Amino acid sequence: MPTKQTDIELIEQTLRGNDNAFEELVDQYKDYIYTVAYRVLGRPEEAEEAAQDAFIKAYRSLQGFDHRAKFSTWLYRIVLNTALSMRRKQKFYVEDIDDHKNFNAYSEEKETLKLSEQKKYLQEALNLLKEDDVTVLTLFYLKELHLEEIAEITGWEANGVKVKLFRARKRLAEKMRLILKDEVKSIL
């Protein structure tokens, strides 16, 4: 696990022009950053683009990073904003369960979901949820972030996060039931 001290040291070295230090930061956080982008966007190609963009933005704004803050929180905020703005542009998400079949057809046809079956079901359910639900669920389950940290990343009130999380978990359970149907026992 990266420590705060290590992150700050790496940031300072990056600011002195040491590219290896930034490479180490990327290696440490790439999976988490990619996951946030992937869960929000639902497609690997766009998730990769969003994650790369987020790291580039982070690099360009590194001088303005407040060392008292947590680097990971700052980075999550960048990737979340990047992915959400891409998601709004693409208007890809499916709001209604009636469109579920279309989504399945799309994903199978394009073969974009290169995940294991297990991960694929979760992504299918997330694609059926609204933006706020996906955001709060991703951040909550990714590294089991505290509600305060999720509030800091999203800019929501901590109490609002609690309510949103409660509702999002309920909705996720509903969607998973619909998607899995008879497979519930074998998957869960």
Added chain:
Amino acid sequence: MNQGADRTDLLWKYVDGQCTEAERHQVEAWMNEDAAFAEEVQFMMGLEKYTKQEMTVSAPTGFTKQLMKQLRPKFSWIPFATQTISSRNIIPWALGLSLLVVTAFLSASQWDQVVQTEQFTTVENALPSSSWVVGGFVCLAFFFLLDRILYFFHLKQEAKDYLNA
């Protein structure tokens, strides 16, 4: 609060492992009485475990390499953009300029002496005036230095714009 809401609240607390001993017994009692409720609890617990396990997705192979390929050329820009003009980095420029001026003046006086010797007297009129030659050299050197200085500020601004965009 009705019993349904109580059940839902306790179900979530049970799934999160936040029930008191009494609440846990209550949930387990409901599970024994009601098969549908028991199935619901099992489903929620399974889903919770599943979501935690499956949430993280690995970044594609070569992700870091590809990103660093884009970023590496810009790396020298960070210290460059943040560099300020201080007495330390202006000294070499000032010394260079002074050396150029002194060399120009010395060369001018030396050239005048050479041209005035007998050896060159016969061709003196054919040679351009020494002050023109030296003047031209100084002008070239001056414009070269000016170009380098302007280029330095241009790069610095470009680096700042990139980093602050």
